[in-house]
Amino acid sequence: MADAGASDAPAPEAEQFAWENGAFLIQLVCLASALVMGLVMKHHAVHWLPEAGATLLLGITVGCVMWASDATAHLTKYVDFNEDIFFFLLLPPIIFESGFSLETKSFFRNFDGICALAFVGTGISTVVVGLVVWLAGVVGAVTALSMTHCLIFGAIVSATDPVTVLAVFAELGVNPDLFALVFGESVLNDAVAIVLYRTLLDFTKKGASIWSTVEAIGFFLFVFVGSTLVGAFFAVAAAAFFRAMKGPLLEKNAHVESSLVMVAPYCAYALAEFLELSGIVAILFCGAAMAHYVKPNLTSATRRDAGVIFKTLATLAETFVFLYMGVGLFLESGDFSKTVPFACVALVGCVVGRGLNIFPMTKAVNRWRGRKNPIPVNHQNALFVSGLRGAVAFALASASVSDLGSEVGTTLRTATLMIVIFTVLFIGGATHSLVDAFKLKEASAWYAIDEEEVDGRLDREWGGSEGGGDGYRGTLSESGARDAPAPEFRVENFESGMNRLGGHLTDIRGDGDLNLSDKWRAAAQAVGAVANITTFTDIDKRYIKPYLAPDTPMKPGDGEGANDATDATTGDGVAVSIPPPPPSPVPAARSLAMADETDDGEMTPVKFE
Numbered sequence: 001m002a003d004a005g006a007s008d009a010p011a012p013e014a015e016q017f018a019w020e021n022g023a024f025l026i027q028l029v030c031l032a033s034a035l036v037m038g039l040v041m042k043h044h045a046v047h048w049l050p051e052a053g054a055t056l057l058l059g060i061t062v063g064c065v066m067w068a069s070d071a072t073a074h075l076t077k078y079v080d081f082n083e084d085i086f087f088f089l090l091l092p093p094i095i096f097e098s099g100f101s102l103e104t105k106s107f108f109r110n111f112d113g114i115c116a117l118a119f120v121g122t123g124i125s126t127v128v129v130g131l132v133v134w135l136a137g138v139v140g141a142v143t144a145l146s147m148t149h150c151l152i153f154g155a156i157v158s159a160t161d162p163v164t165v166l167a168v169f170a171e172l173g174v175n176p177d178l179f180a181l182v183f184g185e186s187v188l189n190d191a192v193a194i195v196l197y198r199t200l201l202d203f204t205k206k207g208a209s210i211w212s213t214v215e216a217i218g219f220f221l222f223v224f225v226g227s228t229l230v231g232a233f234f235a236v237a238a239a240a241f242f243r244a245m246k247g248p249l250l251e252k253n254a255h256v257e258s259s260l261v262m263v264a265p266y267c268a269y270a271l272a273e274f275l276e277l278s279g280i281v282a283i284l285f286c287g288a289a290m291a292h293y294v295k296p297n298l299t300s301a302t303r304r305d306a307g308v309i310f311k312t313l314a315t316l317a318e319t320f321v322f323l324y325m326g327v328g329l330f331l332e333s334g335d336f337s338k339t340v341p342f343a344c345v346a347l348v349g350c351v352v353g354r355g356l357n358i359f360p361m362t363k364a365v366n367r368w369r370g371r372k373n374p375i376p377v378n379h380q381n382a383l384f385v386s387g388l389r390g391a392v393a394f395a396l397a398s399a400s401v402s403d404l405g406s407e408v409g410t411t412l413r414t415a416t417l418m419i420v421i422f423t424v425l426f427i428g429g430a431t432h433s434l435v436d437a438f439k440l441k442e443a444s445a446w447y448a449i450d451e452e453e454v455d456g457r458l459d460r461e462w463g464g465s466e467g468g469g470d471g472y473r474g475t476l477s478e479s480g481a482r483d484a485p486a487p488e489f490r491v492e493n494f495e496s497g498m499n500r501l502g503g504h505l506t507d508i509r510g511d512g513d514l515n516l517s518d519k520w521r522a523a524a525q526a527v528g529a530v531a532n533i534t535t536f537t538d539i540d541k542r543y544i545k546p547y548l549a550p551d552t553p554m555k556p557g558d559g560e561g562a563n564d565a566t567d568a569t570t571g572d573g574v575a576v577s578i579p580p581p582p583p584s585p586v587p588a589a590r591s592l593a594m595a596d597e598t599d600d601g602e603m604t605p606v607k608f609e
Contacts, residue, residue, distance in 0.1 A: 026062070027323065034058055034319050047432040051167065052322050053425045059326020060421075067330040081324040083398040086391065087279075090317040095280055096265040097314035098187060099287025101307065106180035107288070108536070113365045113375060114184035117383070121185075121357035122158050122192040128356055130154035132349030133342070142342040143411055149404060152200045153412050156397050157350055157419055159193035160186045161390020168431040174440040178379045182386045190392045191227070191278040195220050197396050201403055227272050227281035234268040235289030239548040242297040254301040261298070261306055264290065292540075296549040321391040322424075328394075329417055336414070343415035347422065354387045378438040385434060388423040389416070489526040494538035497530040 034055040041051060107114070130151035137144035145153070166186075169179050199216040206212060238261070242250075250257045265286045272282035295303055358380060366374040397416035401409030434440075489504050491497035508514065508522045 027320070030058060030062055030323050030327075031316070031319055034323060035315075038319075048429050050424065050428040050431070052318070053428055055319055055322040056326040056421060056424055059323040060329050061326075062323075063327040063330035066327070081328040081394065081398055083395045086321065086324070086395045088273075090321055091391070091395075092266060092269045092279070092283055093310065093313035094317050094321075095187065096269075096283045096287040097310040098183065099284040100265075100291045100310055102183075102288045102291065103176060103180065104288060104292060106176040107184055109373070110177055110180045110184065112368060113181055113362065114188060116361045116365050117181070117185040117357065118188035118192055121361045122155075122189050122196070124357045124360075125158040125350070125353035126151060126154040126193075126196055128154070128353035129157055129346065129349040132352065133346055136345040142345050143338050145408065145411075148200060148204050149408055149412075152197060152204075152400065152404070153346070153415075154349070154353070155193050155196035155200055156393050156400065156412060157346060157389055157416055158196075158353070159190050159389065159392040159396065160387045161190070161392055165386045165388060165428060165431050168428075168435065169440075172432070172435050172440075174435060175379070177373070177375075178382055178440055181375070181379065181383060185383070186386075187280065187284050191224070191280045192220075193392065194278060194280065194396065195223050197399075204404070223277050224281060226275065227278040228285050230272045230275070230277060231265075231268045231282040231284065231286035232289055234264050234271075235286045235293060236548065238264040238290060239293035239297060242294055243548065243550075246297055246299075251299045251301075254299055254305070257299060257302045258305060258309060261290070261294065261302065262309070264294075293545065293548040318391075325391065325394050325417060325420060329421070339411055339414040340418070342411060343418040346415050347419055350387070350389070350419065354384055358384045358387075378440060382434065382438050382440055385427055385431075388427055389420045390424070394420055489522075489529055491529045491533055494530070494534055495542075497533065498542065501526060501530055 037054055037058065038051040041049070041054060130147070130153065133142070133145065133153060134147050134150040136142045137150070166179070166183055169182065199219065202216075203212065241260075242257075265283050268286040269279040269283040273279040295306070298306065362375045362380045362383070393416050394413070397409075397413040400412050403409065404412070489500075504526050505523055508519050508526070511519070514522065
């Protein structure tokens with residue numbers, strides 16, 4: 001009897017393990033089905049339904065079957081969406097792959113617009129959505145929530161996730177500036193939404209005040225800057241490590257090298273979350289910096305395989321996420337008679353908030369940029385319809401169930417899921433047609449300043465004139481006489497300016513005709529002239545990359561590195577030295593016969609397996 005009792009004791013645990021494996025099997029079958037379905041849609045050029053939308057519908061179908069068959073709670077427990085799995089397992093590879101494959105030139109060229117839309121615009125959207133939902137609750141149209149809860153919901157649904165739009169943009173080859181704006185806004189916007197959610201959640205506990213608002217703004221800046229530094233630290237550390245270890249050891253152990261490349265971004269994400277910063281921002285900038293500094297130090301095999309590995313992980317994670325959300329629709333426990341009107345009102349608020357975000361912010365950015373690279377109207381319209389909601393919004397809504405209580409949290413979660421499904425299926429499905437309607441493949445309109453305008457500006461700046469001015473800046477004394485002029489310093493580009501700056505400052509210091517104030521003024525003008533045309537690319541090329549990635553060749557057209565090899569997988573320049581192939585071991589008799597067969601007397605090369 002004792003033996004029988006001992007054998008019966010572990011039965012519940014064994015049964016739970018069996019249910020876990022059953023749920024995992026369902027997820028794997030759904031994942032494989034979604035991937036195959038995506039291939040079929042690409043083969044038949046199905047544009048009216050995006051791949052993410054098809055995956056959502058597949059998940060909804062599976063959830064409906066489980067709901068109709070009254071599946072046991074043991075099964076649904078492991079199939080339903082889990083925000084912890086999302087944030088720590090699925091989200092990091094998606095964000096890192098985005099940063100690792102980022103076209104940095106377009107991204108940083110539009111960084112001002114990205115920041116305006118992601119920071120200020122997300123705040124506008126949060127307030128607008130919160131007010132719309134709160135007012136609808138006051139008049140009794142939907143479930144009434146407190147103002148703080150409405151703002152929390154506004155922060156949740158302000159997190160955009162245009163995976164579908166970006167996939168169509170990449171497939172059709174839209175304007176790179178537009179792609180950078182949509183992508184950059186969505187990634188930074190997710191981080192902003194998460195920080196806003198945490199901040200507003202603190203308001204529910206501590207209460208809102210002017211001081212708490214100032215404290216929240218400071219905390220947000222600290223989180224963003226701190227997260228960026230964490231990501232940059234691990235990228236620089238990885239670049240230094242791979243440069244020091246570069247050689248035959250890693251070439252013989254490419255699998256270890258690839259593994260180390262994958263560990264670095266996860267370390268950045270984990271440390272940022274441990275310090276209560278933003279793991280999304282940390283791993284994004286870590287990926288972008290690793291693509292710039294680490295990739296040139298990798299062996300050719302790892303450089304070729306890394307992009308494929310990260311893209312594979314990101315594809316699996318994205319597909320899993322949309323399956324998760326689709327299954328979760330029929331596993332919701334909320335009252336649909338209340339959540340459907342709430343979701344409809346919230347959707348109206350999202351549209352209004354998106355419009356008050358995009359159009360005022362892009363106009364402000366255009367005023368800031370002046371004539372150089374303005375955001376055109378068709379790009380503004382595309383940004384307006386690119387505000388799809390996705391996984392980050394649903395994950396935050398899922399977390400609100402425990403943070404705000406079951407009643408409020410369930411309402412927010414169900415409404416968020418409905419908004420995600422609507423935007424992905426309908427707006428995402430219309431993206432392919434909108435690309436042609438908005439003419440999004442056209443190149444950006446870059447405005448060049450006339451050479452005459454440049455010359456006139458320089459003459460005004462340095463005191464020259466069309467009539468043959470001496471190009472010196474002089475000052476008038478009290479008697480009206482001109483003091484000794486400071487020597488002129490004109491800058492054409494960063495390299496020539498830095499090469500001449502030291503000698504010019506030495507000349508100013510030794511010029512006996514200048515008094516001390518004129519020397520300081522002339523030195524400041526020279527330094528300012530160089531600083532005025534200096535970009536981060538100039539600083540990186542001269543002071544950072546030579547130490548972290550010295551073997552990176554120049555891009556075609558840059559001079560010496562114009563003919564360097566290019567990695568076909570990533571498109572980045574790769575310093576690869578390929579020796580000429582050895583001569584084929586052609587037999588003498590066959591060689592003579594081949595020589596007779598050719599018109600020019602040269603042997604036809606033969607490849608021997």
